[in-house]
Amino acid sequence: MKNFLLAVIVLTLASSCETTDKQLSRRANRLHQKFLTVDTHCDTPLNLMGDDFELGEKNELGCVDFPRMVEGGLDAEFFAVFIVQGPRNDSAFNEAHRTTLEILDTIYNNIERNASLAELAYSPEDAFRIKREKKRAIFIGLENGYPIGTDLGRVRHYYDLGARYITLCHSGNNDICDSSTDPNGPENNGLSPFGEEVVKEMNRLGMMVDVSHISDKSFYDVIAVSEAPVIASHSSCRALCSSPRNLSDDMLQALKANGGVIQICILSNYIKTPEPNPELEYNLSELVERYGDPANLPEEDIENYKKERREIYDKYRRLATVSDVVDHIDHAVQIIGINHVGIGTDFDGGGGVEGCRSVAEMKNITIEMLRRGYTRQEIKKIWSGNLMRVFNEVQALAKQ
Numbered sequence: 001m002k003n004f005l006l007a008v009i010v011l012t013l014a015s016s017c018e019t020t021d022k023q024l025s026r027r028a029n030r031l032h033q034k035f036l037t038v039d040t041h042c043d044t045p046l047n048l049m050g051d052d053f054e055l056g057e058k059n060e061l062g063c064v065d066f067p068r069m070v071e072g073g074l075d076a077e078f079f080a081v082f083i084v085q086g087p088r089n090d091s092a093f094n095e096a097h098r099t100t101l102e103i104l105d106t107i108y109n110n111i112e113r114n115a116s117l118a119e120l121a122y123s124p125e126d127a128f129r130i131k132r133e134k135k136r137a138i139f140i141g142l143e144n145g146y147p148i149g150t151d152l153g154r155v156r157h158y159y160d161l162g163a164r165y166i167t168l169c170h171s172g173n174n175d176i177c178d179s180s181t182d183p184n185g186p187e188n189n190g191l192s193p194f195g196e197e198v199v200k201e202m203n204r205l206g207m208m209v210d211v212s213h214i215s216d217k218s219f220y221d222v223i224a225v226s227e228a229p230v231i232a233s234h235s236s237c238r239a240l241c242s243s244p245r246n247l248s249d250d251m252l253q254a255l256k257a258n259g260g261v262i263q264i265c266i267l268s269n270y271i272k273t274p275e276p277n278p279e280l281e282y283n284l285s286e287l288v289e290r291y292g293d294p295a296n297l298p299e300e301d302i303e304n305y306k307k308e309r310r311e312i313y314d315k316y317r318r319l320a321t322v323s324d325v326v327d328h329i330d331h332a333v334q335i336i337g338i339n340h341v342g343i344g345t346d347f348d349g350g351g352g353v354e355g356c357r358s359v360a361e362m363k364n365i366t367i368e369m370l371r372r373g374y375t376r377q378e379i380k381k382i383w384s385g386n387l388m389r390v391f392n393e394v395q396a397l398a399k400q
Contacts, residue, residue: 032073043349093149191221206398263344
């Protein structure tokens with residue numbers, strides 16, 4: 001009899017959990033239909049540079065395409081035009097500028113081929129209109145101010161071509177500011193004098209200043225110089241994960257005082273401090289031993305190398321989870337309030353956690369927020385309200 005009663009209790013609890021999960025999923029679906037959802041950072045344009053990647057089709061490779069945006073209930077995506085940093089001289093700056101223009105052309109062409117599915121957006125109003133038309137809105141951001149070089153006029157050039165934010169630097173220092181991860185340490189003591197002019201020009205144009213990747217000193221300098229709210233397009237909380245790419249609680253407070261917003265990044269290493277993973281390291285080193293230096297591989301070997309590398313990561317990598325991501329959202333909300341937090345995945349740039357490996361699974365973040373008691377209005381703010389408030393304020397302060 002006791003065993004029978006225990007079985008009944010277990011089945012009842014399991015049924016209750018299943019019902020609750022289904023209810024949360026239905027609620028998440030309804031919310032994503034009713035309000036705008038925005039991801040402020042993906043590196044998908046890198047995939048577009050290949051011949052076999054089409055945004056209008058569901059792709060096995062990559063994290064973002066239009067069918068999966070529909071599936072995951074994501075309305076708007078900021079495509080980051082990412083430029084790897086190279087030498088800092090006029091010739092290299094000009095080459096980086098040409099590459100930037102080439103990537104932009106590729107984005108335009110792909111969206112044009114899929115005009116029934118998506119449209120370029122330049123303002124918050126565009127995103128809301130495009131959602132009403134049941135299409136996906138694509139914004140453009142520039143990740144790394146390196147191609148600006150020392151030519152302030154290029155800021156206006158990129159703005160005119162559709163860029164609505166610039167991440168001031170990437171993993172290395174440039175002529176604008178110091179990076180949080182340059183192996184040689186700081187060289188500008190934060191924001192350079194030229195960097196101050198870049199920030200002021202972005203304010204003048206109505207372009208959002210992105211403080212992700214920049215050093216702590218650079219961050220505080222930007223906060224002091226910018227007349228408009230700033231964004232961290234893909235950063236998380238240092239109190240929960242010690243990466244220098246994340247923002248400390250003091251930095252979060254400064255961001256709040258500025259009126260800005262932190263867009264929580266779901267790249268696993270910025271969500272959860274990585275633990276030693278000898279199996280992963282061994283298999284990656286064995287791969288390099290077999291193929292040689294990836295930078296020097298002949299073209300016919302590159303795809304096989306990339307395929308095997310992905311398989312190794314899929315098998316051995318220990319990812320953070322959606323629950324870990326929402327821990328960062330919780331922390332930021334507790335420190336600076338619900339009005340200064342959003343989401344910037346860094347998909348196709350390393351972003352992805354267990355339960356949200358692509359845009360097709362974005363609703364899982366909403367489900368977890370619902371599970372923790374976030375209200376509809378709070379979730380709306382996190383998915384778009386806070387970012388769009390900043391976006392509108394930045395454009396309203398423009399003095400073009």
